Amino acid sequence: MTVYQAAVAKARGTEPSTTPAEVGKRVIRGVFHRRFDENRTGLLNNAMHWGYGTSWGTVYALSDGLVAVPVVWRGLAFGAVVGGASLIELPAMKLAPPVWEYPPLELALDVSYHLVYGLAGAAAFAALSR
Secondary structure, eight states, X not given: OHHHHHHHHHHHTOOOOOHHHHHHHHIIIIISOOOOOGGXXXXXXXXXXXXXXXXXXXXXXXXXXXXXXXXXXXXXXXXXXXXXXXXXXXXHTTSSOOGGGSOHHHHHHHHHHHHHHHHHHHHHHHHHTO
């Protein structure tokens, strides 16, 4: 997912999202009541992005095999769940608009990122669990 997001950002001439860092800053400031050095935003962004994805990967691993469907379909369904969660969590935190306000292309890209994540995670889990 990260490689795909970076490629799309480069092709569009845009910067990668810093939303994961914004979530992390809210946790650091709001939960832990700590100051945050803005010079570390890139590091925090990567840590939150990879940490969030890894934690969802654990959910996938725990749920793998509950439904007898091919790994591709499990991956797509999983990616849809993770993407759906972000479409609820981020607007609730006022870090993204509600889903009905997304421009269609941006929504399609967001969905595609998460489907790629689900497929890659399912494929990796299948390969590692053999």
